[in-house]
């Protein structure tokens with residue numbers, strides 16, 4: 001960058017160094033200066049690669065996106081967004097038009113469900129919610145104006161496994177898009193593009209970044225034109241991520257494989273431990289033989305059953321209160337994929353808008369908890385659960 005000698009208005013060039021930094025530099029610059037109008041022309045025409053304005057892209061976003069592209073086997077370079085919901089919104093709003101119909105899994109992430117049920121209809125886009133484990137029901141729901149099906153491979157919080165293979169061939173046959181939000185499963189366990197998905201979404205806020213200190217999203221499409229459309233829409237709508245958040249996410253992702261493997265191994269252990277505690281009515285973990293979708297999970301996830309475990313305490317709200325009070329070493333907080341174990345109680349949080357009867361029908365009583373297993377020592381974690389379950393039983 002040219003700089004008048006002595007000017008204090010613009011920074012000087014970085015000192016030269018024959019050696020390189022081993023960590024990605026942070027580039028907070030909003031604008032990038034080109035030498036001439038000709039050069040800018042060439043950048044806009046795509047003959048020269050160069051950044052122009054950070055809403056349109058910046059190095060820290062690209063570094064993270066390329067990393068996820070590799071993990072996901074993405075056919076096109078994916079796009080970073082400021083949150084997972086921005087990625088969901090980019091797909092639901094950027095790839096549809098009024099008069100379309102969109103089908104969603106019936107146990108989507110709460111905000112995705114809300115966008116499907118409250119925002120899309122307002123814009124003239126009809127929606128239906130269908131069990132993604134039931135291909136026949138999905139087939140029956142497809143209409144002439146159906147544009148896409150949005151699912152999560154493993155549902156939250158009851159950990160049901162979608163028939164992704166059946167849905168992929170159904171969507172292909174019907175000529176509609178299969179969109180998979182892969183936040184829960186992560187590419188360590190599942191790569192939707194390899195199974196026929198057309199669009200993949202991530203909230204990096206959860207396992208990929210993994211430290212509960214950054215919100216980010218990612219989206220990529222198999223079709224080049226749709227991928228371009230997602231990029232343009234996210235830029236126009238201002239869904240761009242901050243360079244610092246991307247920098248933090250990149251740092252978090254360096255340990256993603258290790259964190260995932262450790263948390264998953266502990267989840268297997270905890271699921272077995274919970275199953276043996278008096279006071280626990282049932283344990284839901286796709287890796288267990290007694291899980292209703294165990295065979296499908298083993299097939300789709302290739303033995304990676306992830307870090308999420310749900311269980312049901314005997315007893316009602318009083319038992320649930322006694323449990324979280326006694327488990328004070330764990331965060332009772334509505335997130336997942338953090339380095340620390342977190343507990344969520346759907347009846348008082350994500351599913352509080354439902355009636356008790358509706359929740360019972362979904363298998364979520366007052367004693368139902370979802371556990372996002374973190375990186376604690378497995379023995380110490382099991383001891384906390386044993387104590388807290390005992391406290392709940394005595395309440």
Ligand SMILES: *Cc1c(COP(=O)(O)O)cnc(C)c1O
Pocket residue numbers: 083084085086088109112152181183184203204205206215216217
């Ligand atoms: C958290 C989450 C989202 C939303 O991501 P944010 O980064 O919180 O906006 C979307 N889908 C799933 C499955 C999630 O768990």
